[in-house]
Amino acid sequence: MHKFLIRSFVSSLVLLFTLTVAAVAKDVKAAFVYIGPTGDHGWTYQHDVGRKAVEAAGFKTTYVEGVPESADAERVLRQLANSGHDIIFTTSFGYMNPTNKVAKEFPNVKFEHATGYKREHPNVATYAARFYEGRTILGTIAGTMTKSNVIGYVASFPIPEVIRGINSFTLAAQKVNPNIKTKIVWAFTWYDPGKEAEAAKALIDQGADVIAQHTDSTAIVQMAEKAGVYAFGQASDMDKFAPKAVLTSVENNWGPYYVDRVKAVANGTWSQKDTWHGIGDGMVVISGLDSQMPSDLQAKVKKLQADLASGKVHSFTGPIYDQKGNLMVAEGKTADDGMLAGMMTYVKGVEGDIPK
C-alpha cells in the first residue's frame, strides 16, 4: 500500500513536472511570414531553418509562405496576431508598414521585422545580418582565384544593403589583387531563376570567371557550373547544386537569434531593439571551403574569418575612395554603422553607375 502511494506520488510529481515544462514551452507561440516558398534554397529556406530551430527548442511555430507584399500581408499578420501567436517574425522588407500597422492594434504581441528600419511602436523590433562581412571573405577568394581579373556580380536592387555588399566584396578583392574590376548586372529581382541565369550568362560573356550574387536562387551557380567558372552560394550552402563552381557560400543563420527572442518572450524579458549581427555573433556563417582553393588561401580565409568575428578586421577600413577618387573613409578609420546603413556610392574599382 505504502509502495503504491509513494509510486503514485512520485509519478504524479513527474507528471506535474512534465506538464509544467510542457505548459511553459506551450505558452509562447511564434509565427513566421515568408515572402517566398520554403523550398527556395535561399532567403526563405534559411528563415525556415531558423523556425525549425525554434521548434527544436520546444516552442510551437506557425508559418505562412508566399505572402505577397501587397495588401495581403496585413491580413495574414492580423490573422496570426488574432490566433494566439505571441511573437511574429516578418521576414521581408516589404512587410515594414503592415507590420507597424498591425503592431499598433496588438500591443501584447511582439513583432520582429527583418531588414527594415521602422520601429513605430514599443512592440516592434528590427533585425538584420551584416552580410557584408561574408562578402569580404568572398571578395578575398574571388580576387585570388580569378585569372581574367574580371569578376561578375549579379545584384538585385540598388539599395544600401546591396551597394554595401558590392563595395565590401570589391574592397576585399582589390586588397589581394589590385587589378580586378567588378562588373555589375542589376537583375531587379530577389528571386527569378530565369533572369538571374541570364544575368550570370551576360557577365560570363564579358569575361568574368568568378560570379558573385545578391539574389536568392540557385540558377547562377548552376549557370557558372555549366560555363566552368567559379561562383558563391547565397543564403544557404549551395554546394550540392554546383559542386565544381561553388567555392563557398555565405549562409544566413537566423536560428540562434530566433530562439533567443522567443525565449525572451517566454521569460518576459523581450524588449524593442535593432539587431545587426555578423560573423562574430554567428548570424553570418561561411560554409566549408572548396578543395580547389589553394591551402594558403584557405588558411588566409580562416584567419580573416576569425579576425572579422573578433572585430580585429573591419570590412570597411580606410583609406576608401569612391569611383571619382573622393575619400570616403580616411586611413586608419572604419566606416560607422550610420554610413553603412545609408551607403549609396560605389567604391573605386566597381564598373558602371548605380541605376537611378
Added chain:
Amino acid sequence: MIKIVKRDQPSKAIFFFTPVLAIFLTLIAGGIIFYILGFKPFEALKFFFIVPIADKYGFSELLLKATPLCLIAIGLSFCFKSNNWNIGAEGQLTFGAIVSGGVALLFYDQEGFYILPIVILAGAIGGMIYASIPAILKTYFNTNEILVSLMLVYVSKLILDYLVVGPWSNPEGFNFPETRQFSDSARLPLLFEGLRIHAGIFLALAAVVISWFVFYKTYLGFQMKVSGFSLKTAKYAGYKGKKMIILVFLISGACAGLAGVGEITGPIGQLHREVSPDYGFTAIIVAFLGRLHPVGIIFASLVVAITYLGAETAQIFMQIPKYTGQVFQGMILFFLLASDYLLFFKFKFIGSKK
C-alpha cells in the same frame, strides 16, 4: 450504349449550370488532393472555405479581396463578349496605379476634398491610356491583341520598378523601393471602423449595374453580342468595328485602372513594387467563371477571392502549403472548360430497348 451527340443549340440551362458544376468538382478534387497529401479532407475544406469568412472581419476581407477581381472582370467581359482578347488587365491595373499614385504623391503633404476624385480619375485614365495601345495597334495595324496586351504587362511592371526605385522613391526611405505614404485625403474612406473594406466596393458595384444596363439594354451591347458571335455578321450589319474595339478596350482599361486605384489608395496607401498579386490575370478566370454576366461575376469573384483567404487559413491552422490556393484556382478553370463540353454535346443513351 452511350452516344455523344452534338447539340443543335447550346443549352441555356447548362450554360449557367456548368460553373456550379465546376466549383463542385473542384471541391471534390480538392478533397482528394488533401487526402493524398495526408490531411483530413473535410477539415481541410472547412478551413479553406468556411473558417476564413466565419466572422465579420473575415467577411470584410473577402469583400476587400473580391472588389478588384470583380471590377477587372466586369471590364474584361466587355472585351471578351465582343471577341477582343485583352489579357493585359494586370498591366492596365499597374499603369492606372502608377498614374493615380503619381497624382497622389503630388499632393502628399496636402489635405482637401478635391484630391481623392482627381486621384481616382487619374487611375481610370491611366488604365485607359494603357489599354488603348493594344486596341489601336489591333484596329490600325492588325496586330494580335493577346500578345500586345500581355507583353505590356511586363513593361508596366518595369516602369513601376523604375519609378519606385528611382525618381519616386521616398526621400526619407533609405533608398528602399517604395514611395512616400499618401496623404489621408488621397485615401479611399473606410466603411467601418477597424475593417479594411473601403469605398472602392461602390466602384465595383457601380460597374456591375452599368455593365448590366449596357449589355442588355443598349445598342452597343447588342453590337458587342453580334460581334462576339460572328465578326463577319457584324461587318455585314454595318457596325463600325474599329470604334467598338477601341471602346471596349477603354472600358476594360478604366476598370482595371480603378482596381489599381482601389489597392493603392485603399489598403496599401503608397506605391511599391507589388501593387497587385496578379489580380489582372486571376480576373480572367473570374470573368469566365461568371459567364461574362455581371451577376455571375459577383459570385465568381467571391468564390475565387475565398481561395486566397482559405489558402492562408489552411496554412496557419493545418500547415497545408499555401500554394494550394493557386491549385484550386487552376482546377476551377480546368473543370469549367471541361464541363463546357456539355454545352455543345449531349449524351444519348441508346440500344437498351432494341
